Amino acid sequence: MNHFSYRKRVLHAEEVPLSAIADAVGTPVYVYSTATLRRHFRVVTEAFGSHPHLVCYAVKANSTLAVLRLLAQEGSGFDIVSGGELARVKAAGGEPGKTVFAGVGKTADEMAQALSAGILFFNVESPEELDLLDAVGRAQGKRAPFAVRVNPNVDARTHRHISTGLKTSKFGVPFEETVALYARAKRMKGVQAVGLDCHIGSQITRTAPFKAALSKVGGLYKELKAQGHALQYLDVGGGLGITYTEETPPTPAEYARTTLSAVGDTGATIIFEPGRLVVGNAGVLVTRVLFRKKTAARQFVVVDAGMNDLMRPALYDAHHGLQPVVQRRGQEVEVDVVGPVCESTDVLARQRKVVLPKQGELYALMTAGAYGMSMASTYNSRPRPAEVLVDGAAWRVVRERESVEDLWRGERP
């Protein structure tokens, strides 16, 4: 459920026509809906009912300050993977005490910043990382709270680029080595085990992989508790998929039921780290048609957004819905919607049936709120898009379009 819909043939974000935003701010522009963000967060947290839990929104999905602030106001915690994300959470008014820190390559500086900020816990991904965290903790005269991210060796049955829970993946500690790592941690003075963590991948559209991973992880949690580790948190990661085209992922309520039936009896506070589920359908990328171009093989529509602005189609062959901002009647033709970037993979929408647009008309690439702007780059020296947040009939620019001067800030010719 989202708040992007047609009114009198014009696509609106809540009560604002996307054409009005594009005309005022220029294109490409990301547009987010406050009502959708709020609704998604509430549906997710309410799904766990009265079971002790904390939703830690995965900042990497969309790290724009205004989005983080809105979620912080809703009571969200955060899942971060860098010092930069920690700084963003703090700048947006998020609470470090409700923030967990994952990632296979944390530096000593990042650990020290997070520990002094009072982070909830670190998700440790290797024995050497645990040694470094121990040193950082001792240097501050503290015990750094941690959970081991265990790799349960489960196939998430998602795109191979976004699967993280197989034994060939770089993420987490092998299942069989986890008990020994907790035992070793017990002898350290700079760390304190507080939980257990796993995350098996992203855009997961069935419950079976979650069930398989959680039954292993739930068993391990109980075993660790029985060995005397005073664990309190079971972090089940993120990864619940959304509908881009025809996927029918479990609803948050179904997901929560699956989770609680697998690990509800552990007595742990459940930490859930959704990213895409919260922001994916809350954002669109609005782009303007530059040229139509016909070759013997294809009808192309060249738009002013490229793979640098929305990388998912080029990176994962991902599908994003393509909607004209103003609907027009006419004969449909099959087109490839392509960006200006000098790469053959710069195809935002492939072989779609549309009424051939005129130059200057607008398209919205749907479901672009997650891993859109946060993965944007300046490749081809293209300044990154502006971002707008709509709230009812009001809207505001929450990030200015990057300027050419921004592109070379810090450079010394």
Ligand SMILES: Cc1ncc(COP(=O)(O)O)c(C=O)c1O
């Ligand atoms: C550790 C961790 N937690 C949470 C997420 C969020 O994933 P998603 O956006 O699929 O919910 C990710 C990304 O896959 C992740 O790596």
Ligand SMILES: N[C@@H](CCCC[NH3+])C(=O)O
């Ligand atoms: N960036 C990916 C998901 C990776 C999730 C991060 N662990 C996407 O757009 O689908």
